[in-house]
Amino acid sequence: AQRVTQPEKLLSVFKGAPVELKCNYSYSGSPELFWYVQYSRQRLQLLLRHISRESIKGFTADLNKGETSFHLKKPFAQEEDSAMYYCALIVYNTDKLIFGTGTRLQVFP
């Protein structure tokens, strides 16, 4: 079964601290994974996807097929990073995204 697991509901850090939001997945085949973000009072939006291998707003995520993980990392958290983060995978040939339950990141000053 396809599944995305985000074990932490809430992650609280101080400004300047490193951040790692965990994501594990279950998928038979070659997965495509994404991180979506929802800032307060804003719409859900794409943050990054593993295919692009890009860094957005200082965030990176590496797909680890051996550990079936796609953790989101940032070396120095900023207050404006406070938001809800969702990990998601796309089901091959169906175009639908399966989301995890989300992790709320709180960055304190």
Place this chain on the structure above:
Amino acid sequence: DTGVSQNPRHKITKRGQNVTFRCDPISEHNRLYWYRQTLGQGPEFLTYFQNEAQLEKSRLLSDRFSAERPKGSFSTLEIQRTEQGDSAMYLCASSPGRGSEKLFFGSGTQLSVL
């Protein structure tokens, strides 16, 4: 605002009533998706359209739910004989084509069934 538009933003209804939500996608986006989100959960896929054709429906979508996209533009999601368990945020998203990773979400319609 040229983003995905959803109406109404909030809907309060009594159990057993029918409700209809509307989604206007970004112009020329040919794919349109409906998701449902309950408290503490991520968005759950309900259905999606390629132009006017409904290509997939989730098992979550009971026969009380129906979605349409006439003419391949806006879409409506109707829930008949609402139940308290239908209370949720209903999200619409659109994408320009193949590859739903470029989903653009609306603000959602918050449904409360009393």
